[in-house]
Amino acid sequence: MSDAPLGSIAAYAELPSVAQTAYSQILESALAVEHSRTVADLPGSFATKSVKGRPYWYYQYTEPSGKLRQLYVGPDNESVRQLVARKSSKPVTDALLPMVRSAMALGCASLLPRHYQVIRRLADYGFFHAGGLLIGTHAFLAYGNMLGVSWGTAARTQDIDFAHPGKSVSLLLSADFDVHVHEAIESLGMGLLPVASLTSAQGASYLNPREPDFRLDFLTVRHRGGNAPFEHPQLHITLQPLKFMEFSLENVQQAALLSPAGVVIANVPHPARFALHKLIVYGEREGSFAAKANKDLAQAACLLAALKQHRSWEVEEAWADLAGRGKGWIDRARHGLAALERFAPELGAATWLDAKNKSLGKTARKNKK
Numbered sequence: 001m002s003d004a005p006l007g008s009i010a011a012y013a014e015l016p017s018v019a020q021t022a023y024s025q026i027l028e029s030a031l032a033v034e035h036s037r038t039v040a041d042l043p044g045s046f047a048t049k050s051v052k053g054r055p056y057w058y059y060q061y062t063e064p065s066g067k068l069r070q071l072y073v074g075p076d077n078e079s080v081r082q083l084v085a086r087k088s089s090k091p092v093t094d095a096l097l098p099m100v101r102s103a104m105a106l107g108c109a110s111l112l113p114r115h116y117q118v119i120r121r122l123a124d125y126g127f128f129h130a131g132g133l134l135i136g137t138h139a140f141l142a143y144g145n146m147l148g149v150s151w152g153t154a155a156r157t158q159d160i161d162f163a164h165p166g167k168s169v170s171l172l173l174s175a176d177f178d179v180h181v182h183e184a185i186e187s188l189g190m191g192l193l194p195v196a197s198l199t200s201a202q203g204a205s206y207l208n209p210r211e212p213d214f215r216l217d218f219l220t221v222r223h224r225g226g227n228a229p230f231e232h233p234q235l236h237i238t239l240q241p242l243k244f245m246e247f248s249l250e251n252v253q254q255a256a257l258l259s260p261a262g263v264v265i266a267n268v269p270h271p272a273r274f275a276l277h278k279l280i281v282y283g284e285r286e287g288s289f290a291a292k293a294n295k296d297l298a299q300a301a302c303l304l305a306a307l308k309q310h311r312s313w314e315v316e317e318a319w320a321d322l323a324g325r326g327k328g329w330i331d332r333a334r335h336g337l338a339a340l341e342r343f344a345p346e347l348g349a350a351t352w353l354d355a356k357n358k359s360l361g362k363t364a365r366k367n368k369k
Helices: 017-035 078-087 092-105 113-124 136-147 181-187 245-249 271-280 287-310 312-323 327-343 349-356 359-368
Strands: 003-006 009-014 044-051 054-062 068-075 133-135 159-163 205-208 211-221 230-232 237-242 253-259 262-268
Touching (some): 009 287, 017 253, 017 262, 068 078, 092 253, 092 262, 133 136, 136 159, 136 271, 136 287, 159 245, 245 271, 271 287, 271 312, 271 327, 287 312, 287 327, 312 327, 312 349, 327 349
Parallel strands (some): 133 262, 159 211
Antiparallel strands (some): 044 054, 133 159, 205 211, 253 262
16 A cells, blocks of 8 residues: 655555455445335335225335325235335345445445434435535545545544535426425434524524534525525525535536445535635635635645546546636636645646646636736
């Protein structure tokens, strides 16, 4: 295992090939399970009702919030009876646990138990199927397993950050999707309460007053309302707009997040876009957010170092896309890149990107004319 140092930090260490193979197998298996999930995978039971002398199957379950739900399954026939029989068998996800624990023992990164519980609950309620993403440090943690590397100290936090395109949804979603994110958070029983803002009675963050470091944040792209929180009618959650967030919401990836309790599939930004977004917003961090700006640089440095070694073309493509978005984007990218050069000069990010892709410089000169 070889380390790749960057200034005062160890950017990453290569995972053993067996760990990389284990993660790939888990991702493939977890995606297959996710795509084949049915009502039988919910905690509850089947029941029949007789309507005009003919039996019909329903599935009744109690949500973690305590609400009783009943879903219509269909008339009594062979396919429905097979679905009922499946309920009595061992859950498919249980078969993945040995694989997950083996991958963790081999060096793959895992989530803290309560962080896994939060992400798993939102997944169960359909947040990721509705276009939601896991962002922030937990996405950065997932990238390590995706790229076959392990990070240094820049991969831990008590915050869990989520995002959704909000009004700018460009995904192929059903127009009538309905996801009760607020209910999902309440059902966890962790004492997480919505934080009111000046413009919204229910803000876009949740925290436990007794544990202010444990926080959930929900972000979205800027809209006509500027920075005003946006209450999403179909997610039943408030989203906080963030400038330049749209850059991270294109070419979304799926990642398997590991925990001793299991595995959950979540949407995450493309790692190259995630890294460059950190540089774009670097200059927006001021005052009390300076520490977070340094963490942004550390994560960008680690990711770019790993991507330069394994997938350099993906960074170059994202950099070219950034170049076409206007002077404000270019100026901020340059500012963040200069800070990255001071933070991790060994990476040579500016020289690398300029040598491989001249479009940013050309666009900058065009905007000055």
